[in-house]
Amino acid sequence: GESVGLHLPTLSVQEGDNSIINCAYSNSASDYFIWYKQESGKGPQFIIDIRSNMDKRQGQRVTVLLNKTVKHLSLQIAATQPGDSAVYFCAENRRQAGTALIFGKGTTLSVSS
């Protein structure tokens, strides 16, 4: 599988590999974090989220890890498929109700067969 230690704008993997996409967030006051997938010509689509009282959360083929000490978030995709090819954004939300999302830089994931 491929792993990314620091944020990189692109990640290319082979079908079946595991992918890891990293994100650094900025605000210590953020208590909610979310990963969105954006396909070409579409809006951000929810993948998985995590609150600051957790370190890890698993979904179907996806896992989000949160390291509050270094303000780092990662998205792991197991057995990456061509349909996973998209731009992935992390976003953070501050503790106050209703506040806007702050998006990170996207990572373009390309999956080849």
Add this chain to the structure above:
Amino acid sequence: EPEVTQTPSHQVTQMGQEVILRCVPISNHLYFYWYRQILGQKVEFLVSFYNNEISEKSEIFDDQFSVERPDGSNFTLKIRSTKLEDSAMYFCASRETPWSQPQHFGDGTRLSIL
């Protein structure tokens, strides 16, 4: 599954003209947002709207921008006198309450200023 819908999908406008982008949030949602994404860049917050008033706005949301909920279903973003740098994808998002997660996004309107 309920969706946020946006119209038009693509809007081409001459510089200096007014443009209105339309959104229909998910029907039981109460909190609405506009974001924009300049080509190749990250998504940026513009404004949030709750209880018929602006809740929060960013530095981008200057006097040229306004939002309105003209009826029970639509939520609009107006740009009074468009500039070339307003060219971007504009996304509408909604959430059920100020505390609920996540925000749900529409597929956006591509605004091209000539």
